[in-house]
Amino acid sequence: MSSRVSAAARRTTDALLAECGRTYAAEAGIRLRDTPQPLYQLLALSHLLSARIRASVAVAAAQALFAHGMRTPRRMAEATWQQRVDALGEGGYRRYDERTSTQLGEGAELILDVWGGDLRRLRREADGDGEKLREGLQRVPGIGPAGADIFVREVQAVWPETGPWIGAKGIQGAERIGLPTSPDRLAEVARGRDGAAFAAALVRVALDQDLAATVRERARTD
Incomplete structure (x- = not known):
């Protein structure tokens, strides 16, 4: 991940992907x-x-x-x-x-x-x-x-020219767990990760407050 990404953002991203880093296609x-x-x-x-x-x-x-x-x-x-x-x-x-x-x-x-x-x-x-x-x-x-x-x-995941793509719902999820909300900053956060899984995970926390709370807690304690 880029050195511009904070340690807190790295921890939160790790927690996010560990808790719900799965695409809907995979599900x-x-x-x-x-x-x-x-x-x-x-x-x-x-x-x-x-x-x-x-x-x-x-x-x-x-x-x-x-x-x-x-x-x-x-x-x-x-x-x-x-x-x-x-x-x-x-x-x-x-x-x-x-x-x-x-x-x-x-x-x-x-x-x-x-x-x-x-x-x-x-x-x-x-x-x-x-x-x-x-x-x-x-x-x-x-x-x-x-x-x-x-x-x-x-x-x-298979058409890389379409990414990085987060979308409005994913940005809502990023805000909910304390990640940057600008598409460019989120692209930095996701660099080197599975972009599709990252984007889907952000959508999942946007849709589920309890899951978002679990991610925030895991990021604090890991």
Whole structure:
């Protein structure tokens, strides 16, 4: 880590990663690689996480969709609307299940039509331009600014040109545990670490006050 980073920030970062340094993709069982299937799974998960619903429910719903074979745009598009609704309900994603089922089907069709089912084509179109990448992602039904940010935050593990990316929710988490809140300073704090795991951990403490308190306490006592 850079010498500009304080000892307190180092301790807090160590505590943060030890307590909750896990991406949401990993939690959902996605073995993220730069290949079409896990990239699509990450986009589906990002869609689910972007709704006003608990992250644990979104992850469970993604796991249910994948367990029922809906791991690729083709398989998602070929599933019936009711099959998607049932899988979402199995994961506890009931408040938005009908609309989300429609969006997942339409989104899968668009990904097949526009990018041949391969989001790496979108990456090539964006050519390192983060805004262009987010605009492309938001062409997919159900993916708004929040969903695009989640995808970019997690995909930086395999598309390094998208990072370092923290996002607004991650900055809230940084403030909660006493880390710097400017993106440039946070990039310094994260240097040499797993950027995707760091960003996801900041989101987790933004969403969970008790977890944030545990991180602060661990940083004080380690």
